[in-house]
Amino acid sequence: MCDTCGCNVTPGNAHLAHTPNERGESAVSVLSSLLTANDQVAAHNRAHCDTHGVLALNLMSSPGAGKTALIEATIDALKDELRIAVIEGDLETENDAARVRAKGVPAHQITTGTACHLDAHMVHEALHHLPLAGLDVLFIENVGNLVCPASFDLGQHRNVTLLSVTEGDDKPSKYPVMFRAADLMLLTKTDLLAVLDDFDTKRAEANLRALANPAPAIQLSARKGAGMEHWIAWLKQEVRDQRHRVAARVSLRPAIQPDGAKLHQSFGQWRIRG
Amino acid sequence: MSSRNLAMHELSVCQALLEQVATVAKSHRAQSVSRIVLRIGPLSGVEPQLLQAAFPLARGGTFAATAELVIEDLPIRVKCEQCGAETDATANRLLCGRCGDWHTRLLSGDELLLASVELLEAEEACATPVAAT
Numbered sequence: 001m002c003d004t005c006g007c008n009v010t011p012g013n014a015h016l017a018h019t020p021n022e023r024g025e026s027a028v029s030v031l032s033s034l035l036t037a038n039d040q041v042a043a044h045n046r047a048h049c050d051t052h053g054v055l056a057l058n059l060m061s062s063p064g065a066g067k068t069a070l071i072e073a074t075i076d077a078l079k080d081e082l083r084i085a086v087i088e089g090d091l092e093t094e095n096d097a098a099r100v101r102a103k104g105v106p107a108h109q110i111t112t113g114t115a116c117h118l119d120a121h122m123v124h125e126a127l128h129h130l131p132l133a134g135l136d137v138l139f140i141e142n143v144g145n146l147v148c149p150a151s152f153d154l155g156q157h158r159n160v161t162l163l164s165v166t167e168g169d170d171k172p173s174k175y176p177v178m179f180r181a182a183d184l185m186l187l188t189k190t191d192l193l194a195v196l197d198d199f200d201t202k203r204a205e206a207n208l209r210a211l212a213n214p215a216p217a218i219q220l221s222a223r224k225g226a227g228m229e230h231w232i233a234w235l236k237q238e239v240r241d242q243r244h245r246v247a248a249r250v251s252l253r254p255a256i257q258p259d260g261a262k263l264h265q266s267f268g269q270w271r272i273r274g
Numbered sequence: 275m276s277s278r279n280l281a282m283h284e285l286s287v288c289q290a291l292l293e294q295v296a297t298v299a300k301s302h303r304a305q306s307v308s309r310i311v312l313r314i315g316p317l318s319g320v321e322p323q324l325l326q327a328a329f330p331l332a333r334g335g336t337f338a339a340t341a342e343l344v345i346e347d348l349p350i351r352v353k354c355e356q357c358g359a360e361t362d363a364t365a366n367r368l369l370c371g372r373c374g375d376w377h378t379r380l381l382s383g384d385e386l387l388l389a390s391v392e393l394l395e396a397e398e399a400c401a402t403p404v405a406a407t
Contacts, residue, residue: 027309028298029390034291034312034320116283148283151319151386173366177319177384180368212352212368212378 038152041120045127045155050251052132055242056140057235058154058254060178061162062171063144066188066222068096070162070231071139073222075103077232082136082239087126089118089143096141106130117148120155136239146175158183158238159254165189165199172207180211183254184218184234191221284324287386288332294388299337304393307338311390315348315383316365322347350383 033039049056059067068088075084086107088096097109108129110122123140130138140156142149150159161182163171166189172179179185185208187201205217218234220227245252291310299307314322322345329343352363354370355378361371363383369376 027390027392028302030294030298030388031390032294032388034287034294034386034388037290037293115286119286147319151283151287176366176368177317180317207366209376210367210369212376212380214377 035152038120041124042153042155045120045124046157046251046253048127048132049138049155049157050246052135053243053246054132054135054138055158055239056138056154056156057238058140058142058149058156058159059162060142060146060149060159060181061144061188062146062164062167065144065162065164065167067141067144067162068099069222070186070188070220071100071141072103073225073228074139074232074235075100075105077228078235079104082236083134084137084139085130085132085135087118087123087130087138087140089122089141091115091143112143116143116145117152118142118154119152123154137235146171146178150175150178150181153253156254157242157252160184160186162186162188163204165193165196165201169199169201169204170207172204172211176211179208180213181254182208182213182215184215186231187217187219189221189223190219190227191224284320284328285332287320287325288328291388292332292336292338295341295391296337298391299393302393304337304395306394307341307391308394309342309344309392310338310388311344311346313346313348313385313387313389315385316350317380317384318386320386346389348382348385351381352378353381354378 046056059070061067071086078084084105086097086100086105088100088107088109089112090096090109091112091114093111094109097107100107108126110118110126112118112122118140132138140154142154159181161179161184163185165187172185185205187204190201193199193201201217201219208215208217216234218227218230220231222228242252291312295307295310312325314320314325326343326345333339333341350363350365350368351360352368352370353360354373354375356375357370357373359370359372360381363369363371363378365383368378368380370378
């Protein structure tokens with residue numbers, strides 16, 4: 001079936017894949033991503049969204065950076081133009097899903113209990129609770145955490161990473177795995193810049209560039225509305241691009257995921273090791 | 275998958291690892307696994323030391339219950355798209371080591387790979403299994 005998980009090795013060809021030594025031990029080279037199982041479900045989720053013409057965005061940030069406030073303001077700005085649904089990820093409570101539903105938009109809350117990130121399996125289950133047909137945009141609000149969510153592909157098309165100006169402009173340098181994964185960096189709560197003397201938006205962007213990441217950086221305040229038009233323009237362009245991709249039967253992975261898929265193609269075969 | 279019940283990121287990675295190892299062991303009809311070799315880069319988001327600490331907790335009752343976990347650290351290397359140089363870099367400064375430009379492509383450093391698995395055969399080895407070195 002595939003060359004990566006080993007399911008192509010049968011009793012008939014297993015002798016080609018390894019040779020035991022005199023101690024009865026044999027070494028099998030695998031060279032596949034540790035997250036193969038997650039990545040396979042993620043690919044399935046992405047295909048599911050593509051089938052329905054939905055653009056899936058993974059929103060990641062620290063807790064309290066304003067992910068839910070951004071979603072609320074986006075719904076207010078676009079609810080007559082785009083059909084939106086939301087998957088909310090938190091350790092506990094239905095609070096965020098309730099906030100989104102109050103805006104008249106379908107939302108499904110995942111409570112992870114103790115898990116620090118969403119994974120593709122959780123998102124797959126959540127997709128079955130949402131009316132994908134007729135949707136334009138699916139926001140997946142990840143668990144607030146700048147570490148673990150970056151390692152798990154959920155089946156999204158784009159990663160949007162929020163950095164609120166109360167957090168410090170060196171966050172991209174402190175959490176390189178997260179900010180390297182960003183297709184768009186949003187500097188949020190910029191209405192507070194007036195009372196903060198230690199956040200330099202240029203420095204935040206320079207720290208993103210130092211990760212070799214060309215992603216655009218947009219400044220906005222979801223509460224006050226400043227800069228929202230740039231985010232809305234980016235989002236509408238992504239929706240148009242997704243429609244074109246769906247029409248052309250092309251799918252899009254976020255810019256950076258652990259390079260498992262790429263490596264599978266070149267190394268994803270069973271090998272004999274001495 | 276039951277990874278959602280585990281608190282630590284590294285524990286859930288361990289569990290994914292052990293599922294893959296079990297697949298390898300089963301398809302070779304092996305009795306058990308003596309050694310697992312991983313290759314991990316600093317930009318994978320997984321901390322090798324934490325993975326080592328989580329592994330003994332996760333391996334119990336699996337094919338790898340007595341297996342040794344070996345983690346090979348991979349360096350961060352970038353290739354400059356401006357001057358073409360291939361140089362070392364650090365996790366939060368992926369700049370070209372020669373010209374300093376940020377337009378670089380990562381050559382190595384974000385890997386999270388199961389490199390190889392050493393198996394104990396079901397029949398021959400069960401008399402005197404010897405740990406791999």
